[in-house]
Amino acid sequence: MVREADPGTATLFSYPMPIATCPFCGLLCDDLLVELEGDTLRPVRGACAHSRAAFSNLSSAPAAHAASRINGQSVSSSAALDAAAQMLSHARRPAIGGLAMDIEGMRAALTLARRIGAVMDHAVSSVKYRNLHVLQEAGWITTTLSEVKNRTDLLVLIGDGWHTRFPRFIERAIEPDPALFGTPLARRIILLDQQAATAAHALPQRYERLILKAPTAVLPELLSMLSAMAAGTPVDAARLVGVDTALLHQCIEWMRAAKYGTVVWAAPDLEIPHAELALQMLSRLLRTLNRSGRFAALPLAGSNGDLSANAVHTWQSGVAFPASHANRRVDFDPHRYAMPTVLARGEADCFLWISSLSAELTAPQYNGSTIVLGRADMQMATPPQVFIPVATPGVDASGALLRTDKVVSLYLQRLRNSALPSVADTLAALTERLEAR
Amino acid sequence: MIIKLAGANVIDPAHDVSHVVRDLYLRDGRLVDAPGAGERIEQTFDVSGMVAMAGAIDLHTHIGGGKVNLARALLPEIDTRDLLPASDVTEACFGGAAPSTLAVGYRYAAMGYSACFEPAMLPSNARQAHMEMGDTPLVDRGAYALLGNDDFLLRLLAGGAPQKRINDYVAWTLHATQAMAIKVVNAGGISAFKFNQRKLDVDDLHPHYRISPRQIITALTRAVQELGVPHPLHVHCSNLGVPGNIDSTLATIAAAEGRPIHLTHMQFHSYGTAGDRKFSSAAQRIAEAVNAAQNVSIDVGQVVFGQTVTASGDTMAQYRNSGLANPRKWALMDIECDAGCGVVPFKYRDQNFVNALQWAIGLELFLLIKDPWRVFLTTDHPNGGPFTSYPHLIRLLTDRSFRNDALATIQPDAAAQSTLKDIAREYSLYEIAIMTRAGPARILGLEDRGHLGAGAAADVVIYEPQADVEAMFRAPRYVFKDGRLVAERGELKAVSFGSIHTVKPEFDRGIERELDDYFARYQTLSMASSKIGDDEVRNLGRARNLLVHPCRAT
Numbered sequence: 002m003v004r005e006a007d008p009g010t011a012t013l014f015s016y017p018m019p020i021a022t023c024p025f026c027g028l029l030c031d032d033l034l035v036e037l038e039g040d041t042l043r044p045v046r047g048a049c050a051h052s053r054a055a056f057s058n059l060s061s062a063p064a065a066h067a068a069s070r071i072n073g074q075s076v077s078s079s080a081a082l083d084a085a086a087q088m089l090s091h092a093r094r095p096a097i098g099g100l101a102m103d104i105e106g107m108r109a110a111l112t113l114a115r116r117i118g119a120v121m122d123h124a125v126s127s128v129k130y131r132n133l134h135v136l137q138e139a140g141w142i143t144t145t146l147s148e149v150k151n152r153t154d155l156l157v158l159i160g161d162g163w164h165t166r167f168p169r170f171i172e173r174a175i176e177p178d179p180a181l182f183g184t185p186l187a188r189r190i191i192l193l194d195q196q197a198a199t200a201a202h203a204l205p206q207r208y209e210r211l212i213l214k215a216p217t218a219v220l221p222e223l224l225s226m227l228s229a230m231a232a233g234t235p236v237d238a239a240r241l242v243g244v245d246t247a248l249l250h251q252c253i254e255w256m257r258a259a260k261y262g263t264v265v266w267a268a269p270d271l272e273i274p275h276a277e278l279a280l281q282m283l284s285r286l287l288r289t290l291n292r293s294g295r296f297a298a299l300p301l302a303g304s305n306g307d308l309s310a311n312a313v314h315t316w317q318s319g320v321a322f323p324a325s326h327a328n329r330r331v332d333f334d335p336h337r338y339a340m341p342t343v344l345a346r347g348e349a350d351c352f353l354w355i356s357s358l359s360a361e362l363t364a365p366q367y368n369g370s371t372i373v374l375g376r377a378d379m380q381m382a383t384p385p386q387v388f389i390p391v392a393t394p395g396v397d398a399s400g401a402l403l404r405t406d407k408v409v410s411l412y413l414q415r416l417r418n419s420a421l422p423s424v425a426d427t428l429a430a431l432t433e434r435l436e437a438r
Numbered sequence: 439m440i441i442k443l444a445g446a447n448v449i450d451p452a453h454d455v456s457h458v459v460r461d462l463y464l465r466d467g468r469l470v471d472a473p474g475a476g477e478r479i480e481q482t483f484d485v486s487g488m489v490a491m492a493g494a495i496d497l498h499t500h501i502g503g504g505k506v507n508l509a510r511a512l513l514p515e516i517d518t519r520d521l522l523p524a525s526d527v528t529e530a531c532f533g534g535a536a537p538s539t540l541a542v543g544y545r546y547a548a549m550g551y552s553a554c555f556e557p558a559m560l561p562s563n564a565r566q567a568h569m570e571m572g573d574t575p576l577v578d579r580g581a582y583a584l585l586g587n588d589d590f591l592l593r594l595l596a597g598g599a600p601q602k603r604i605n606d607y608v609a610w611t612l613h614a615t616q617a618m619a620i621k622v623v624n625a626g627g628i629s630a631f632k633f634n635q636r637k638l639d640v641d642d643l644h645p646h647y648r649i650s651p652r653q654i655i656t657a658l659t660r661a662v663q664e665l666g667v668p669h670p671l672h673v674h675c676s677n678l679g680v681p682g683n684i685d686s687t688l689a690t691i692a693a694a695e696g697r698p699i700h701l702t703h704m705q706f707h708s709y710g711t712a713g714d715r716k717f718s719s720a721a722q723r724i725a726e727a728v729n730a731a732q733n734v735s736i737d738v739g740q741v742v743f744g745q746t747v748t749a750s751g752d753t754m755a756q757y758r759n760s761g762l763a764n765p766r767k768w769a770l771m772d773i774e775c776d777a778g779c780g781v782v783p784f785k786y787r788d789q790n791f792v793n794a795l796q797w798a799i800g801l802e803l804f805l806l807i808k809d810p811w812r813v814f815l816t817t818d819h820p821n822g823g824p825f826t827s828y829p830h831l832i833r834l835l836t837d838r839s840f841r842n843d844a845l846a847t848i849q850p851d852a853a854a855q856s857t858l859k860d861i862a863r864e865y866s867l868y869e870i871a872i873m874t875r876a877g878p879a880r881i882l883g884l885e886d887r888g889h890l891g892a893g894a895a896a897d898v899v900i901y902e903p904q905a906d907v908e909a910m911f912r913a914p915r916y917v918f919k920d921g922r923l924v925a926e927r928g929e930l931k932a933v934s935f936g937s938i939h940t941v942k943p944e945f946d947r948g949i950e951r952e953l954d955d956y957f958a959r960y961q962t963l964s965m966a967s968s969k970i971g972d973d974e975v976r977n978l979g980r981a982r983n984l985l986v987h988p989c990r991a992t
Contacts, residue, residue, distance in 0.1 A: 003885055006940070006972045006984040022967065031967040104569060104978070115529055136512060140767040140781075145562075146962040147774040151589075152632065179959050181589060181775065182646055261632070291757070295634045297772055315510050316502075316539045316570045319517050319532030329524035331531060333514055401565060401978060404963075408504050408773050410565045411967050412974055 022413045023048060024103075024358055024395035025055045027303020027405035028146075028167050029413075037417055040065035042396065049168035058360060059396055064378035065419065067390035078389065078422070085353075085372045085387045086434035092351030092370075094327075095119040098340045099364065099374075101305035101356040102391075103400030103413070106424030107313040110355065113432045114326045120349065122323035122340035123310050124362050130335050131268045132300050133311075133321055135280040142287045144263055144297035145406035149174045151181040155259035156208075157191045159220065162267025164200035167301050167405070170265070176205050189255055194220060196270060213252055216243045221275050224282035227253060231289040262296040303405040305358050312403055341365065357391045357424045374427055392421040400425075440465045440479045441921065443900065445486030449868055451876040452492075452889035456868045462490060464896040467920040471892045485900045488915055491871050492888050493552025493897030495878040498672075498702050498737050499819040501542050502556045502570030502581070504563045505749040505779035508769055509536035509820070512781055513747055515765075527933050535747040535783065535820055539573040544933075545826055547576035548925045550899035550914040553887060553936070556581040557621055557672060557702065558751045561588070562774035564615035565970055565978070568938075572979035576924055578887070578895075579979070580939035582672050583615045584751055586622035586654045587629040589775040590956055596647040601660055602946075608661040609945030610953065614969040616979075618882065618939050618987070619669035620662055621702075623751040624676055625651035628778045631754040638754070640676055640689035651676050655693035663697045665943040666989035668883020670698030670735065675707045678755040682711040684720035688727055696733055700881065703739025703818040705800040717792055719799045719856060725806035728813075735881055736807070737814035740800035740831055741793065742823025747783045750821060756780025775960060786823065794852035798845070804835055805861045810872040811880065828874075829911035835865040836907050883987050884939065896921035920982065937983040938975060944989070 021044075022031040034046035041060040044053055058064060069081030076084075089095055097114055100107065100123045114121050123129070135141065149156075156175060163170045178186050190210040192198045194217045201212060215223050222241055229236050230253045238246040256262055264283060271279060283298065290296035302308055315321050320333035323340065336342065343349050344367050354364035355374045363381050364373055371385035376393055394400030395413030400423065403410045422430075443462040448455050463470045463479075473479065500506050510517060517534030522541055524530040531540040546554060554574070559567040559581035571579040585591055585608065594604055608620060626649065627638040633645045640651045659671045675690045677683035687707040691699065701707065704724060712718035728734050745764075750756055753770055757780060760768045764785040771779045786793040800822070807813045815832070819825040834841045845853050853859070865873075879888025886894045900916040913928030924932050950965065957965040976984050 003985050003987050006942075006976075006986050020964070020966070029963075031963050108573070115524070133511065136767075136769060137514060138767065140512065140763075140769045142770045144772045145774045147562075147776075147960065148632070148772045150962055151775055151960055152772075173962055181960050260634070291770075295632060295772075297770075312507055312566070313569075313573075316507050317529075317531065317573050319510055319534065319536075319538035319541065320514050321511055326530065329530050330521060333518060401569065403566065406774075407508075408560070408563050408566075408771070409963060410563075410569070411963065412565065412970075412978075 021416055022395055022411050023052045024393065024402060024413055025052050026167055027301060027308065028169055028173065029303070029402060029404045029411045030169055030173065031411055035416055040417065042416060051168055058378045059393060061378060067377035067421070069390065070384065070388040072386060073384035081387050081389050082430050082434060085389065086431055088351050088370050088372060088386065089117050089353070089431070090435055090438050092117065094349055095351045095353065096340065096343055096349035097121045097353045097355065099124050099354040099356040099362065100310040101358045101362050102310065102424045103306060103394035103402055104309050104313055105400055106355070106357065106428065107306070107310045109425040109428035109432070111314065111317055113428050116432055116435055118327035120323065120325045120327070120338050120343055121314065122338060123307050124305060124356070125269070125307050126311070126322045127339055127341070128269045129302060129307050129311065131271060131276050131280055132302070134277050135284050139281055139284045141284055142291055142297050144299050145408050146174050146404070149263050149299055150177060151179060152261040153188065153263040154186050155189050155191065155255055155262040157193055157262065157264040158197040159193050159264065159266035160196045160217070160270025161200035162270045162301055163265050164203040166267050166269070166304065170301065171203055171205070191252055191255060193223070211248060211251060211255060213244065213248050218273050219243060220271070220273060220279040221282055224279055224286055227256070228282055228286040228289050231256065231286055256290060256296070257294065259294065259296065262290065263299055265299045265301060267301040299406065301405050303403055305362055306402060308403040308405070308407055312407070355424060357393055374424055377421060389427055390421055391427055392419055392423045397421045398423040440473055440477060442479045442482040443485050443490060443898065444482055445484065446488060446490035446900065448490045448890060449871045450492065450890040451868060451872045452879070453891055462890060462898060464898065464918060464921040467896050469890060469892055469894045469896050469898070483916060485915070487903070489867065489901040489903055490890065491899050491901070492875045492890050492894065493899055493919065494550050494874045495553045495888055496546070496551055496816065496825060497555050497814055497878040497882060498557045498816045499554050499825055500556060500558065500749055500821070501554050501574055502539065503559055503567035505751070505781060506536060507570065508779065509747045509749045509781045510538065512767065512769055513783060516745060525930065527930050535745055536749070539570050540575065543575035543577055544930055547917060547919065548928045548930060549826070549828065549912065550917050551577055552897035552919050553578035555579070555618065555882070558582065558584050558623060559615060559617060560584050560751065560773060560777045561611055561615050561968070562776040568616060568970065568975050568979040575933050575935055576919055578936035578939060580618035582619040582621035583611050583617035584621050584623060584777050585611060586625045586658060587627070587777045589629070589960070590953070592626065592629060592644065592647045592649065595649045595653055595657060601657065601664070603949065604657050605661045605664050606945045606949040608658070609665050609943045610949050612667070613942055616938065616940050616970050616975045618941055619667060619672055620658060621672040621674070622654065622658055623674040623777065624678065624754055625654040627651065627676060627754045628751060631757065631778070632772050636754065636758070638676060640686045640693065652689065652693040655690055656695060659694045659697040659699055665945070666991060667941055667943060668987060668990065669881060670700045672700045672702055674702050674752060678706050678752055679759060681709050681717045683707050683709050684723055687724060691727060691731060691734055694733060698733050701734065701736045703816065703822065704736040704803055705739045705741065705796060705822065708799050708803060713855060715791060717795065719795060719802060721799045721802035721806060722857065725803060728807050729809070735812040736803070737816040738800050738803050739816055739818035739822045741786050741796040742817055742827040743786045743788045743793070743797065744823065745785045746820045746823050747781060748821040749779065749781045751777050751779055753778035753780045756782050788848045791849050791852050794849035795855065797848060798852060798856035798858050801834060801841065801858055802856065802861070805863045810869040811877045813873060814878055815873050829908045832870055832911050833906070833908035836867070836870065838862060838864050885987070935980045935982055937985050938979050938981040939985050939987060941987050941989055
């Protein structure tokens with residue numbers, strides 16, 4: 002007979018605790034060893050500097066025992082929730098931003114957004130939209146971390162985010178060469194632009210490298226030219242200012258010779274005019290290279306829950322951010338509902354900011370009434386009307402997050418006992434208060 | 439609380455019941471025998487003259503997981519044309535070619551469906567697939583874990599591992615991903631594509647592992663059978679969409695060596711090379727093979743004219759078809775030494791010879807395969823078309839003159855070539871109940887679904903008989919899910935969440951030592967992180983119940 006699965010089996014087999022998964026960037030490294038003493042969390046293995054700093058900040062006494070505040074004055078969490086519910090219930094055009102949180106938190110945020118008819122956007126969605134826009138215009142050929150680890154024999158790096166924003170990317174995906182397919186990978190590395198070249202020291206010495214050092218601003222032209230060269234179209238390479246022609250030809254030779262090439266970048270590094278055009282040309286280059294060989298992109302993302310929040314919004318409502326949930330409808334418009342635009346135009350009369358993963362990701366300057374659900378150690382220049390400290394997923398609460406490649410998601414275990422509520426529980430309590438009105 | 443459905447005209451093929459008028463009783467989410475004299479009936483629905491069937495079951499529909507979400511993200515200009523505004527019980531969301539999880543649940547339930555199975559859950563993406571299915575209301579859910587392109591299995595096979603170890607790995611995968619069955623997509627082909635191989639026939643050797651798709655199919659059909667997993671190996675054959683792929687389809691059937699095998703979206707694998715255009719129907723030969731082989735079941739993957747999006751693990755086929763993308767954009771992914779995915783938007787046009795013939799081939803398969811217990815109604819949603827076209831397809835199957843009228847409107851050469859015009863068969867409502875309820879429940883091993891006997895889940899659909907069968911099936915009079923009225927005449931009345939179906943066969947957990955080492959060495963997360971626990975899937979998957987179906991003793 003069919004039966005209900007046995008109750009109380011939290012996991013199939015025992016997890017070897019205290020191995021922890023780090024929530025502080027999109028790599029979600031799951032090999033951290035974290036010691037716990039009182040409220041203090043000390044990563045003794047696996048954590049990068051970025052992660053160690055976050056654990057250290059969260060270990061401070063104020064962070065572990067932060068209280069809710071109204072206009073900077075400590076209050077009970079119930080009083081803070083009452084005040085927040087009061088503000089949201091009077092709002093005619095509420096907005097929910099930040100959204101740096103786990104998947105359960107995002108589910109709860111969507112429920113609230115529908116109840117109050119809010120506009121929603123993630124803190125970094127304008128940056129993320131660079132990649133999404135190209136997906137919606139042309140498409141992508143992408144790959145994932147384990148494929149890169151085992152297969153990539155040519156790594157093309159743009160910008161330095163693979164080192165500065167995702168400090169263990171090289172250590173986890175490029176440094177090891179486990180030789181899954183028998184022979185070691187003769188990995189080659191191309192550092193495409195100047196910014197990439199500045200982090201060349203972070204690469205394993207044993208891999209052959211080509212440092213093109215193109216000015217980052219010429220990336221659109223450079224990628225367009227590489228795409229034409231890959232297709233065999235004659236080009237005038239001398240036209241590209243600041244790019245060595247001989248190196249450019251070597252670059253395309255390496256690309257053609259690769260068995261499995263991979264282009265890696267982090268979208269926030271592309272602070273150049275026409276960043277989307279650069280990515281569109283990159284998408285075209287990949288399509289051209291795949292006619293005869295294999296080449297794929299690995300955009301690095303996922304930090305601050307950007308991919309997680311966007312994925313939930315996309316599967317539940319059918320469209321990505323930013324979107325409006327006003328008038329019992331959903332409306333997707335990347336320009337109209339971009340949070341900076343909404344705030345600048347004064348189109349919001351109550352602003353809810355959620356950031357449970359990063360203390361630095363604070364609410365943008367805004368003159369209207371503001372509610373912040375923030376990481377407990379968050380420092381704000383101007384105190385919001387209501388501040389409610391929330392649990393950080395993977396530290397004070399369990400929670401799921403999507404990894405940089407948008408395929409793997411991990412379930413982060415809670416590491417210490419904490420009185421801090423999760424974002425999901427806090428938003429559910431808020432929604433309950435609004436429905437009781 | 440007892441609900442009585444009075445005077446139903448019951449069609450319940452699992453119990454050989456055809457058009458028998460009787461009362462049905464629903465209590466605490468189950469169908470029950472007539473209550474005793476002292477028991478109070480809370481609510482009675484007079485359904486005299488109306489047809490009662492169990493809730494319908496879709497055994498192959500892409501409703502959750504990364505490839506579906508990628509399709510949603512790819513096509514805002516198409517999906518946003520189809521807004522479902524909020525109602526008193528539902529939330530606002532978009533439908534379209536790649537509908538949101540909410541729209542999927544709402545629309546399936548409104549049509550009388552009570553269970554949906556995601557047929558291509560990548561183990562590396564299983565957690566997300568369960569979370570997406572967890573946000574799919576009103577239907578029970580289950581998923582088939584994808585194997586056969588993962589380097590762990592290919593290494594085992596290349597190294598000549600004993601079948602026992604393969605079985606242990608297959609069982610471990612079912613547990614770790616909370617799956618209901620095992621699926622293989624283009625056996626070895628997705629992996630071969632990563633090595634830049636563009637075609638892999640059933641007896642071709644994989645460029646690195648030097649094993650053939652045939653060996654993979656044989657080993658996996660054997661594993662599934664020996665573990666006693668109720669659903670046969672669920673197979674997406676080699677050479678999807680390629681003219682002449684009838685040969686690899688028949689070779690795949692042979693690779694099962696008589697063991698149970700389910701061939702999915704068979705329409706895409708039933709092509710010959712006859713005629714001026716070197717593209718022809720091989721439905722007749724496939725139907726003969728299926729009719730002769732009791733171990734084979736299929737679902738059709740019927741093509742429906744209009745805009746859709748194809749989302750498949752078969753990167754080799756999706757890349758081959760990317761030139762046909764409409765609108766002209768597509769996305770492809772190599773995934774985690776595990777599998778891949780490709781998303782290619784597509785518009786099937788009735789005046790296009792190939793598309794028109796695909797439409798006819800699907801219908802030929804439905805009508806030429808004799809045993810309705812072994813052929814199932816699918817469009818391979820969204821790949822052949824949306825699941826919302828099922829009522830239309832039911833009319834095409836049950837109404838010959840309607841079918842012939844439709845045939846007269848398609849591209850004339852395709853219509854002339856098809857044998858459809860000569861096929862007189864019309865499905866009865868009893869046969870429709872088999873192929874959409876009793877049959878899927880039986881082939882999946884769902885003992886308490888797909889029928890109306892006492893003890894079954896109270897998933898009941900009441901239809902008002904109409905000359906227009908499409909209208910009858912589009913908006914049932916009443917839909918009950920787990921004993922609760924959730925839809926009436928196509929309008930939702932209540933929203934709840936269904937159960938998750940799984941199997942958990944016995945196996946030797948010693949395989950974890952090998953897996954632990956493999957994950958540490960080659961993957962980028964640990965084996966422990968990859969596993970989804972029971973409580974986790976209950977929460978993230980919003981399960982009413984986490985159901986474990988028994989495996990057959992072997």
